[in-house]
Amino acid sequence: MAATPGGFAGKALRVDLSTGRISTQDTIDRHGHMLGGTGLGYQVLWEEVPAGTGPFDPANKLVFATGVLAGTGVPCNGRTAVTTIFPTCWPRPLVASGHMGGQFAAKLKYAGYDALIIEGRAERPVWLFIRDKRVELRDAAHLWGAGIRRATLEISQEMGADCVVAAIGQAGEKLAPMAIVANSLSHSAGGVGGVMGSKNLKAIGVQGSGAVRIAGDKDEWERLIKFHLSILGGNNQHVVPSFPTPQSEYYNPGSGLHGGHAPGRRPGPMVQLWPTATRPH
Amino acid sequence: MSQGKYPELIKLAAKAAGMDATLSRRGFLLFSACALSGLTALGLSEALGADASLVILDNAKGMILADPSRCVGCQRCELACTEFNDGRAQPSLARVKIGRAMNFGPEGPTGGPAMQGTWGNGLVVPGVCRQCPHPVPCEMACPQDAIQADPQTGARVVLAESCIGCRMCQRACPWGMTVFDEERHQASKCFLCHGKPKCVEACPSGALRFVPWRDITREGRAGGATLPALSADKAKTCVECHPTAPK
Secondary structure: OOOOOOOOOOEEEEEEOOOOEEEEEEHHHHHOOOOHHHHHHHHHHHHHOOOOOOOOOOOOOEEEEOOOOOOOOOOOOOOEEEEEEEOOOOOOOEEEEEEEOOOHHHHHHHHOEEEEEEEOOOOOOEEEEEEOOEEEEEEOOOOOOOOHHHHHHHHHHHHOOOOEEEEEOHHHHOOOOOOOEEEOOOEEEOOOHHHHHHOOEEEEEEEOOOOEEOOOOHHHHHHHHHHHHHHHOOOOOOOOOOOOOOOOOOOOHHHOOOOOOOOOOOOOOOOOOOOOOOOOO | OOOOOOHHHHHHHHHHOOOOOOOOHHHHHHHHHOHHHHHHHOOOHHHOOOOOOOOOOOOOOEEEEEOOOOOOOOOHHHHHHHHHHHOEEOHHHOOOEOHHHHOOOOOOOOOOOOOOOOOOOOOOOOEOOOOOOOOOHHHHHOOOOOEEEOOOOOOEEEOOOOOOOOOHHHHHOOOOOOEEEOOOOEEEOOOHHHHOOHHHHHOOOOOEEEEEOOOOOOOOOOOOOOOOOOOHHHHHHHHHHOOOOOO
8 A cells, every 4th residue: 555644544435326437536635624524525515516406316415434533543533424415404405414433434444535425326226345445336136125234244244244334224215314324233323324225325335454544653642542541531530439329420440441440540451461571470 | 311302303313214123322322412414314404403494482471361251342452553563553454353353253244143243242252363382383384484482572473574475374373363564565463562562551441461371271360250140049158169259
């Protein structure tokens, strides 16, 4: 893989379901000035989709986009922003952005893409296969009518156990306004399932063997992440009590989890490190 | 009686010379003294000698032990391994493996009732390098002697200056723990981070531990076996033998 600046994977993948054409564009050239997957998504909708387009029209576009930190070890990253004309807005459909967690954003980055732009409408149900540079539209007749989990299981059997699948279920297929697209077992973006269904796109399966590069010094990066984690602690501002109370979370040291701890305890890994780091006792 | 350094090899040499039936003590010592040259003549010099190919590695001093019942599948270990060592986040290059068994377990998406992983019974089985004792599969497969024991930790490490990217070590590892760095076109594997494994530091649940290398067939968590069902009466009697109550 050629070297790229840190953070961005470098390419935005564009798939036209009407013609089957698959192309890529340089992320930084086109979208480098926008911040985050939401910014990128809104930019595409603003520039490419005319006002008045309906959510289920082929002219509507569906943008799955990530941020620069997605795929790295920085805490609290990794969501995918799904931007499109939402069928759920009232009194008229408007551009909005749903977010989903899971591993989709990271996997898309490892495959080499910062964003995925879906255009047009397929004639028959299809699903999108992405494995690094190899991108294909595959027949989804055997998946249409299946729920999200069954579709994901089937695609995993085809692609491999480590793939991440963003799929719609029966609700999305039938253009239900609040239908979701979900990935990684339970991470959903609300409202956009119907848009995917209107395009006859059942699922997107992603595998990636690439990297998200860290532009800075890797030791400084390590210190930064550890510092960030020490602030985060158990994500509770260090006020988790060490005994059960009706109004609070409760942290039991016996759980073995570190990072969630009562006041006064410093976070630290629960591991058996050797006294001198290289010799057994 | 001293039998020299390599009694088996000496007997082998004697047998090859037709002397095994009549090998006297004197004959044995003779062979022992000439072990190197004798074995060279028999084509066994590959096992010994300064210029011979590397075969035997001393045991590692430590290894990473993974506890699947604690792994939550956060993949921080995979990211720490590559970000902090290679300056890039690349789980395909990680020398500890979570992603490949995280969803469906080591058997893959079978969908059956015994399926592991987050889609099955919740058990995520991490892949770790066992730092195998002799014969070390990856090291034995390497035609360039590019896999050797690190002097500090005994970890089996791929020497970047020697690796030619033939991938034989990848084919040899029974655990699938050798990774291939496409950018450098070289193999890589767990090298225990010079004694302070970054994956162990990064694991939030204590699923990864850095332990002295030893036979781990009886190694396990201090808690021991978990019981899927425990009658109340029997539970009361546990403390008679286990003074610290089970958690």
